[in-house]
Amino acid sequence: MTSVSSSTSSTSTTSSSTSSASSVTTTGTSTSTSIDWSALITAAVDAKLTQATTISTTITNNEAKVTAYQTLQTDLSTLSSGLSSLATSVVNSLATNVFATRSASISSTGDVSASSALSMSVSNGAATGDHTMTISQIATAQKVVGTAQSSESTALGYTGTFSLGLGSGSTASVSVTSTMSLQDIVDAINAQTSTTNVQASIVQVSSGSYEMVLSGTEDAADIAYSSTSGDDILNELGVTDSSGSFSDVLQTSQAAEFTLDGISMTRDTNDITDVLTGVTFDLLQATTSGSTLNISIGTDTSQITSALTTFVTNYNAYRDAVIAQQATDSDGTASSSAVLFGDGTMRDITSQLENALNNTVGGLTMADLGLSFNDKNELELDTSTLSTILSTNLSGVTTLLSAQTTTSSSQLSVVNTGTSPQSFTLDVAVDSSGNLTSASVGGDSSLFTVSGSTIIGNAGTAYAGMAFTYSGTTSQSITVTSTSGLATQLYQIAKNASSSTGSLQTLITNLTDRDNDLQQKVDDIQSAASAYQTQLEAQYAKYQSAIESANNTLTYLKALLNSSSSS
CATH class of the missing domain: 3.30.70 (Alpha-Beta Plaits)
Structure with missing residues (x-):
């Protein structure tokens, strides 16, 4: 009985085990090679990097704005540089503005060729006017x-x-x-x-x-x-x-003998530099009896025309950059390239320039120069109109374009107005010997440097670039009055906006600093994602190892069960 019972029990157990083994064989078990571990890790890491991608897009957009601002900054800097020769009009030998440039013409009356008898050169700031000359003999060497x-x-x-x-x-x-x-x-x-x-x-x-x-x-x-x-x-x-x-x-050796405006003169050379300040005469041959050389010295207006032409080119370059930032697509929305669309700073600078151009100075406007806006608000120059006003009203053109400075005392002469002219009361002080000791405004003597009889506005102050000479011997208060022409106003607007401390540079600096902060965030996120990837790779490697181990155990058990079932 006992033996049967045991046999029955044993048979029952065997039957149960065989049934379980059949289930494992039929269902199967996943292996580590059937799972795309790399895709799982990539998906998890990419989820971590999503914020970095968004931030990187912001950085790219900011960089595009910086580039656009820098283009405006460069165009405005070029504009201000080109206007510097029109912004001031003081006439002296050191002046470099176009109103101080000089040209000379020589004609003749009588039986003499002007070009054969005389040549000349004129420096900036030379006095304008007409003169007559006769040459009795030229200087010669033995x-x-x-x-x-x-x-x-x-x-x-x-x-x-x-x-x-x-x-x-x-x-x-x-x-x-x-x-x-x-x-x-x-x-x-x-x-x-x-x-x-x-x-x-x-x-x-x-x-x-x-x-x-x-x-x-x-x-x-x-x-x-x-x-x-x-x-x-x-x-x-x-x-x-x-x-x-x-x-x-x-x-034979002989000195040059000639007359200028009826005054007889003798020089040991034919290169005459000491008769008219800033003028060099080169005597070439004697004039015949009854012949006269007629000399005319005036402002070289071609330099004004050239400077205005350059201004139009430079202004339009800036204007075209602005237009590019106002571009829209066919649906009326901002173009993807117009990264400064609606930018307030750009709009403000442009408005300042346009408003300055529309000012009236001395009763004249830019239209009197032949300047006008086209349908794109770009400038156009009618050189015929400009030529006419330069020949008929040069003083008016000078006032319209440049800075003008006058003083209430003939003892204070203007040497330079600078490109940022000011109106103020200048208090000059002299010592008991009548020597100039200081110049101040509102009691502040640090605004000007005094050297001999010269008074110079110090750099970094509102009076930088202004210079005067004082011929008086007593202390006094002198009123200095300055006005700004169109070129002066435009120069100041463009220079201020494009300077290293200007509004555009402030925007560029802020965006650059912001991008640096954002890039640090990107770097931090990428660093954390890289560490997370390393962590997942280690973790999933353990999973793979565990699965492989389980599969190996299962294979062993299946083999064992199959062996038992067969017996």
Whole structure:
């Protein structure tokens, strides 16, 4: 009984185990290779990186704005630079504005060619006006010649030393040996020209006939010669006679003689620089009797035209940049490239420039210059209109465009108005000897530097660029009045907006700083995501290992159960 019972029990157990083994074989078990672990990790990490992607998009948008602001900044800087020559109009030898540039014309009456008789150059700030000139004689240097020599290269056999010079100037000794030819003597003389101001040359008169010529390099002075030892070299060459005088004077030395506005003058040179300040006359030939040279010095208006043309080009470059930032798509929404669409700072700067252009100064407007807006609010210049007003009302153009500064005292002269002219009361102080000691505004003497009789506005103050000279000998308060023309106003707007402390730079700096902060966040998120990926890879590796281990165990159990079932 017991044996049967045990057999029955054993049979029952075997049947149950066989049934379980069949279930495992039929259902199957997942392995680690059937799971895309990489996709799981990527999905999890990407979820962490979503915020970084959003922030990176913001950074990219900010960078596009920075680039656009920098373009405006560059265009405005170019605009202000081009306007600097129109913004001031003080006339002196140091002035670089277009109103100080000068041009000169020469015409003639009578039987003389103006261009053959005179040339001239005029510096900035020279006084304008008309003058007349006659030239009695031009300055010349003495030129002498010797007698014919049969060769320029054969040794002459002379030995001696002589002294050579020009007028009362420096002299030098020239030594000649018996082996020296005519060319050698010429070379020896020219080696001393920087000291003597006498130059030698050889003229070939005909075949086998050579003559030495001595010329002074400065006008209105005679050549001075003396034999000091040995052979009398220049006498041997026929340049001097037995008395020591020059045998053949080709050209005598003489001073220039001329009249300017009826005043007779004499100079030892034909390059006249000391008659009219800033004007150089180059006398070329004498004028005939009854002939007159007519000289006219005026403002070089072509420079004004050129500066205004440059201004129009520069303004339109800025305006085109603004237009590009106002572009819309066909549905009326802002274009993707218009990253500054509706930007308040850009709009404010543009409005300031347009308002300045529409101002009236001295009763004139930009229309009087031939300037107008087209349908894009770009500028156009009618050069014909400009040419007319430059020839008929130059002073009006100067006032319309540039800064003007006047003083209430003739003893305070304006040297420079600067590009940011101010109106104020200047208190000048002098010592008991009448020497200028200080200049102040509202009791503040740190605004100006005094040097001799010059008063200069200090850099970093509102008076920077302004300069005056004071000829008085007593302390006094002087009213300084300044006005700003269109070019001055435009210059200040463009310069302020494009400066390193201007509104555009502030926006650029703020966006750059913001991007730096955002980039740090991106870096932090990416760093955390990288660490998270490492963590997941380690964690999932454990999962894979556990699954592989479970699968191995299952395989073993299945084999064991199958073995038991078979028996």
